[in-house]
Amino acid sequence: MKQNSKARRITPSELLNVQEAAVYIRLAPRTLYNYASVGLLRSYKIGFKLAFRKEDLDGLIVVRPTRRSQIPA
Numbered sequence: 001m002k003q004n005s006k007a008r009r010i011t012p013s014e015l016l017n018v019q020e021a022a023v024y025i026r027l028a029p030r031t032l033y034n035y036a037s038v039g040l041l042r043s044y045k046i047g048f049k050l051a052f053r054k055e056d057l058d059g060l061i062v063v064r065p066t067r068r069s070q071i072p073a
Contacts, residue, residue, distance in 0.1 A: 015044060015051035025057045035060070 022029045036043035036050060041060055043050045 010044065010053065014053055014055075015046070016054060016057070017049065017051055021052040021057055024054070025060060 016024060018029045018032055021032055025032070032041065032043075032052065033050070035041040036052075041052065042056045043052055045051075
């Protein structure tokens with residue numbers, strides 16, 4: 001399969017691990033896993049671990065649900 005030559009590669013320096021992201025966004029790590037699993041937050045696999053871009057976390061700050069009922073099942 002041919003790769004898109006315009007696709008930008010993400011460098012490791014752009015990514016935060018789950019613990020770093022949790023501190024940055026002030027959420028529990030489990031919440032980040034949940035948001036990633038339901039598609040509220042883009043995540044990247046590095047080996048067996050998840051990582052997040054700061055840009056994606058910043059976007060979540062703006063749209064983060066305020067009530068549990070607003071999180072999709």
